[in-house]
Amino acid sequence: MTSSYQKCAKMSSFSEKALMEKLGGLNNSQQSIQTMSLWLIHHRKHAKAIVKVWWGELQRAKPNKKLVFVYLANDVVQNSKKKGSEFTMEFTTVIDKAFSHVVEQCQNDRHDRTKRALEKTLNVWAQRNVFDKELLRRMKAVFTGGEVVVPPDSPEQPRTAKKAKMTEKKPKEKEKEEDVNPEKFKEILEEQDEEDQEKFNPDDMPDPEALVKSLRELENAASSDAGVREKIAKLPPEVQDISMLEKIQEKDSAENLSKLVNDACSLLTDYNDRLNKELEDRQHTFKMFHNYRLGQKLELKSAEEKLEEYKSKLAKVTSVRKELKSHIQNLPDLTLLPDVTGGLAPLPSAGDLFAIDG
Numbered sequence: 001m002t003s004s005y006q007k008c009a010k011m012s013s014f015s016e017k018a019l020m021e022k023l024g025g026l027n028n029s030q031q032s033i034q035t036m037s038l039w040l041i042h043h044r045k046h047a048k049a050i051v052k053v054w055w056g057e058l059q060r061a062k063p064n065k066k067l068v069f070v071y072l073a074n075d076v077v078q079n080s081k082k083k084g085s086e087f088t089m090e091f092t093t094v095i096d097k098a099f100s101h102v103v104e105q106c107q108n109d110r111h112d113r114t115k116r117a118l119e120k121t122l123n124v125w126a127q128r129n130v131f132d133k134e135l136l137r138r139m140k141a142v143f144t145g146g147e148v149v150v151p152p153d154s155p156e157q158p159r160t161a162k163k164a165k166m167t168e169k170k171p172k173e174k175e176k177e178e179d180v181n182p183e184k185f186k187e188i189l190e191e192q193d194e195e196d197q198e199k200f201n202p203d204d205m206p207d208p209e210a211l212v213k214s215l216r217e218l219e220n221a222a223s224s225d226a227g228v229r230e231k232i233a234k235l236p237p238e239v240q241d242i243s244m245l246e247k248i249q250e251k252d253s254a255e256n257l258s259k260l261v262n263d264a265c266s267l268l269t270d271y272n273d274r275l276n277k278e279l280e281d282r283q284h285t286f287k288m289f290h291n292y293r294l295g296q297k298l299e300l301k302s303a304e305e306k307l308e309e310y311k312s313k314l315a316k317v318t319s320v321r322k323e324l325k326s327h328i329q330n331l332p333d334l335t336l337l338p339d340v341t342g343g344l345a346p347l348p349s350a351g352d353l354f355a356i357d358g
Helices: 002-010 016-024 030-042 042-062 063-079 088-091 097-105 109-126 134-146 161-179 182-199 208-218 225-233 240-246 251-330
Strands: none
Touching: 016 030, 016 042, 030 042, 030 063, 030 134, 042 063, 042 088, 042 097, 063 088, 063 097, 063 109, 097 109, 097 134, 109 134, 109 225, 182 251, 225 251
């Protein structure tokens, strides 16, 4: 087949070795996490193997890289829900152990920051019902220092322990309700904004026209190209099913199929390139929005400070005006004073005094 077919095949390939290499190169940047997430979601039929390798590599990772594995799991689980529940089911089996492991291993390595990041992630999962409530409760216990409930597939607990858990159920439920409270979630976002603002450079705030232009360009993005998606949906099954090659007995049929496969690969390769470009554009637009929002918050804060400053000045000037008005009212009206000249002739002026008599 042609190089386009080889490229297409390479893009769709999956192996545990390739996954381990990709996880080894994973970093804390949003682009790295989202790119890796898209690749995993594309191979969601290997969800079980992916989660197994993810858990193994997480345990082997250095303490300062463990948190990014949790961020990756979060991105994969949330963005794969529309396509299926494979990753949610598989991560359910290990995610609580992963939380405990990350907290334990990071005790002496930026522990407080890691703990806050995990708590924020957990609050988002509770808000969006990403995982089962009981599983979220077990993970919550990692931070509260409480005893973690033994999962259903673990040995049965003593009855006394079960009874104790039942008595704790209502307070825990109340605690969960507080976790998913919109006001609590708003506080978390504001805390994140404060952290981002400390690193924010006002020069990074985009021009409004550039932001609008970026949004308009996304209107013609690859994901909204219904024509190409329809072409891909109408591709014949023989270009996607290797088992159908056995039915080909003639050279002409093989050559016709080869042409179809090459055309399909070209179509898919081009569309994948466009989707990757769209992903980069959306990430760039998201960053622009984020920076614009942070910039506007800084300008809002500055405007509020100026408003308070000039309110204070107005109050001072108003106070002076009031005092001046009161002072003027207390001054005597010279027009009302009695005539003290008694009808005498006016005093001579200086000119009159020094005038030379004729």
